[in-house]
Amino acid sequence: MNAIAATADDRARSASHLPAGHPKVLTGKVGVLLSNLGTPDGTDYWSVRRYLREFLSDPRIIEAPRAIWYPILHGIVLTTRPQKAGANYATIWNRELDESPLRTITRGQAEKLAATFASDDRIVVEWGMRYGTPSIRGAVDSLIKQGCDRILMFPLYPQFSATTTATANDQLYRALMKIRHMPTARSVPAYYDEPVYIDALARSVEKHLATLDFEPEVILASYHGIPKSYFEKGDPYHCHCLKTTRLLRERLGLSEKQMITTFQSLFGKAEWIKPYTDKTVEQLAADGVKRIAIINPGFSADCIETLEEIDGEVREIFMNAGGEKFTHIPCLNDSPEGMEVLENLVRRELQGWI
Numbered sequence: 020m021n022a023i024a025a026t027a028d029d030r031a032r033s034a035s036h037l038p039a040g041h042p043k044v045l046t047g048k049v050g051v052l053l054s055n056l057g058t059p060d061g062t063d064y065w066s067v068r069r070y071l072r073e074f075l076s077d078p079r080i081i082e083a084p085r086a087i088w089y090p091i092l093h094g095i096v097l098t099t100r101p102q103k104a105g106a107n108y109a110t111i112w113n114r115e116l117d118e119s120p121l122r123t124i125t126r127g128q129a130e131k132l133a134a135t136f137a138s139d140d141r142i143v144v145e146w147g148m149r150y151g152t153p154s155i156r157g158a159v160d161s162l163i164k165q166g167c168d169r170i171l172m173f174p175l176y177p178q179f180s181a182t183t184t185a186t187a188n189d190q191l192y193r194a195l196m197k198i199r200h201m202p203t204a205r206s207v208p209a210y211y212d213e214p215v216y217i218d219a220l221a222r223s224v225e226k227h228l229a230t231l232d233f234e235p236e237v238i239l240a241s242y243h244g245i246p247k248s249y250f251e252k253g254d255p256y257h258c259h260c261l262k263t264t265r266l267l268r269e270r271l272g273l274s275e276k277q278m279i280t281t282f283q284s285l286f287g288k289a290e291w292i293k294p295y296t297d298k299t300v301e302q303l304a305a306d307g308v309k310r311i312a313i314i315n316p317g318f319s320a321d322c323i324e325t326l327e328e329i330d331g332e333v334r335e336i337f338m339n340a341g342g343e344k345f346t347h348i349p350c351l352n353d354s355p356e357g358m359e360v361l362e363n364l365v366r367r368e369l370q371g372w373i
């Protein structure tokens with residue numbers, strides 16, 4: 020082979036001792052793909068609209084028949100919501116990197132996980148969002164280009180829901196549908212009751228409470244809601260959330276009154292799983308509770324729903340209703356506790372491959 024004229028493909032073939040003319044083969048690496056929900060590229064109308072359009076067109080998110088939903092989505096939701104949501108995103112935007120916190124934190128998680136596995140050149144870590152950019156498809160393409168013939172998909176949702184975990188896995192397989200030499204895929208299961216996760220949450224609560232000049236009377240474990248009809252049709256999310264709270268409460272030695280489960284981030288007019296976080300904090304204040312803390316165990320990264328909705332809107336509701344002290348406990352993010360959870364689950368799921 021003429022070394023000067025050698026192409027990248029030639030080099031890949033010769034590296035794996037393949038004869039000339041043989042197509043390039045994958046080189047036996049394993050890809051780990053961290054995936055979260057996704058977020059707009061900017062706070063302007065068109066960036067938010069593009070993101071919401073992709074998100075709210077997913078039938079895993081809105082199950083209503085398309086003939087009914089699309090006129091509402093295009094006629095009402097996408098003409099009004101982007102302005103309001105964009106203004107909310109602007110209050111939490113990472114101005115240094117000009118991106119939303121969810122993207123900054125997910126990148127941080129991927130970089131720290133890659134650093135953990137840096138000494139093993141068989142493992143490649145990528146990250147991709149279910150909606151918007153960087154995409155799952157882009158991450159899959161990159162893993163394949165780097166020689167991965169196995170992919171471990173990690174949907175970053177502790178509690179399973181068809182609206183999050185399942186659609187992330189759908190998107191992985193959609194990306195793989197186009198690949199002739201399709202890598203083998205595995206997916207990290209929901210980890211709502213894993214001791215490493217419960218312990219990380221508990222330590223994050225203890226660490227945060229130690230920084231305060233008050234002791235909360237009640238800690239709310241507030242999870243993103245889902246429509247009640249999805250729960251009734253068999254989505255296990257509600258049960259997973261209740262179990263996470265129970266295990267966390269037991270680990271912290273709290274009573275059922277001291278730690279309660281609530282659901283936030285309602286969308287649309289249908290009934291969602293209850294109790295609602297905003298109504299609960301209002302009621303707590305009306306009942307004379309003065310000091311509360313909120314933790315969001317269902318979010319692996321802080322985002323608009325935790326930073327703007329909980330630490331902004333819900334805080335205001337509680338204080339306006341007579342509350343005196345409010346604190347939001349940060350998500351595990353890329354903290355040492357959070358990374359311990361991700362590393363532990365990835366190592367377990369890589370067994371047999373590495």
Ligand SMILES: C=CC1=C(C)c2cc3[nH]c(cc4nc(cc5[nH]c(cc1n2)c(C)c5CCC(=O)O)C(CCC(=O)O)=C4C)c(C)c3C=C
Nearest residue numbers: 056057058059080104121180182183243245286322323324
């Ligand atoms: C029917 C609508 C929605 C369902 C069902 C839903 C489920 C769901 N979502 C998360 C996690 C996140 N959601 C986020 C934002 C967000 N969620 C919805 C709607 C539904 N979510 C909307 C319209 C939005 C966008 C913001 C807004 O317009 O209000 C995010 C944050 C993204 C960010 O950019 O920061 C996360 C994370 C879970 C876990 C879940 C069900 C279990």
Ligand SMILES: [Fe+2]
Nearest residue numbers: 056243284324
């Ligand atoms: Fe959501």
Ligand SMILES: [Fe+2]
Nearest residue numbers: 257258259261
């Ligand atoms: Fe349940």
